[in-house]
Amino acid sequence: MADMNAAALDPIAEAAIDWLVRLNSGCVGADEQLAFARWLQADPRHEAVWREMAGVLEQPVAAIRQAEARQPGQQRAAHLVLGAPARRKALRSSAAGLLLLGLGGYVLHRQQPLEALLADMHTATGERRRAVLADGSVLLLDARSAVNIDFGAQVRLLNLRQGQILVEAAAAPGRPLIVRTEHGEARALGTRFVVRRGEAGSELAVLDHSVQLTAANGSRHNFAAGRAARYDAQGIVPLADSAAALAAWSQGLLDVRDRPMGEVIAALRSYQRGYLRISPQAAALRVFGVFPLDDPDATLASLAETQPIVIRRFAGLLTRIEHRNEIS
Structure with missing residues (x-):
């Protein structure tokens, strides 16, 4: 579990979406x-x-003007957002549809990863999927995962x-089963194993028998049941995490x-x-700890009981987790 970060938005775009939801939640102080x-x-x-993202919305204007009343100089921010009345009208007519389309696309993407739709098998947010392949192998996809199948x-x-998959490889002498990512290949040696694809590297967790792992730089190592490793363009690094934990x-x-x-x-x-x-x-x-994936709200509630965090929700779209020290 060394690299759990999925593909991220640009930090500025991420912050802008955050502000967009918060300013329109009705809960802004x-x-x-x-x-x-x-x-x-x-x-x-x-x-x-x-x-x-939000130049066609009127709500942020009131927020900034209220800030101006408390601290001079903030009015400039309102001009940055909307500009002159004529410009606001032009933005509304030309960009409103694009803004709605963009936000709608973002909401859709959170439900179903758009880049995964063309894959042979894929899962949506919150969905796990099990399939028996043509050779009898069993494939389990985690939520928001996608895989192409090429059996020759x-x-x-x-x-x-x-995302990540769990593979139960069926025996097929002379036809090795290989899971490939941009970071390397995991070759089944009569086994059950997990492969997770991250942005900076991939991870392998061997549950039964063994797997031959080859990194993108050509380095190679066999891993037995119970072992885990991370691999990328620089090579292979064994992980302290148990295979069972990574496959939970x-x-x-x-x-x-x-x-x-x-x-x-x-x-x-x-x-x-x-x-x-x-x-x-x-x-x-x-x-x-061990937490339920299928009930994220319960997991967040459990974390809030045991950790010094504050969880705030905005308009049912954004959940923000902050350290208590950050809350004034």
């Missing part, structure tokens, strides 16, 4: 209004991204495009043993249809 105005002024890129006369290839998702569980909370939240994103954000300070907290 004076401090947050002022914080938004300061964020908008902090970097010209903030203005550009915000204008693209010489080799049985599973190209993992996103197949039972609907998240098994974490002294891992950063940021990894826990990253895993929950595959099961939460809303938008989950966690602050860096909260993400650094260490977590130990």
Whole structure:
């Protein structure tokens, strides 16, 4: 579980979506209004991204003008958002449809990863899927996963495009079963194993028998049952995590043993249809426990009982996790 981060939005776009949901939730206080105005002024890129995502909305204007009443100089942020009345009218007519389309696409993407739709097999947010393949092998896909299947006369290839899979390989002498990611290949040696594809590297967890792992740089190593490893363009690194813990998702569980909370939240994103954000300070907290993946709200509630965090929800779309020290 060394690298649980899924593909992330650009940090500025991520922050803009956060502000968009919060400012339209009806739960924004004076401090947050002022914080938004300061964020908008902090970097010209903030203005550009915000204008693209939310420049046609009227609600942020009132928020910034209220901030101006408390601290002079914030009115400039309102001009950055909307500009002159004529410009506002033009933005409404030309960009409203694009904004709605973009937000609609984002909501759809949270339910079903758009880049995975063309894969031979894929799963949506919160969905696990089991399938028996043509050779009798059994394949289990985790939520928000995608795989292409290419079974030929010489080799049985599973190209993992996103997420993670558990494979129970059927015997087929002379036709090895291989799971491939951009970081390398895992070749089944009569086995049951898990492969997870991350952005910076992939992970292998061997549950039965053994797997021959070949990294993208050509390094090779055999791993027996119970072992786990991470591999990428630089090579192969054995992991201290148990294979059973890394495969717990197949039972609907998240098994974490002294891992950063940021990894826990990253895993929950595959099961939460809303938008989950966690602050860096909260993400650094260490977590130990077994949590239900199919009930993210219960997992978050459990974390809130045992960790110094505050969980805030906005309009049913955004859940924000922060360290208590960050809350004034």
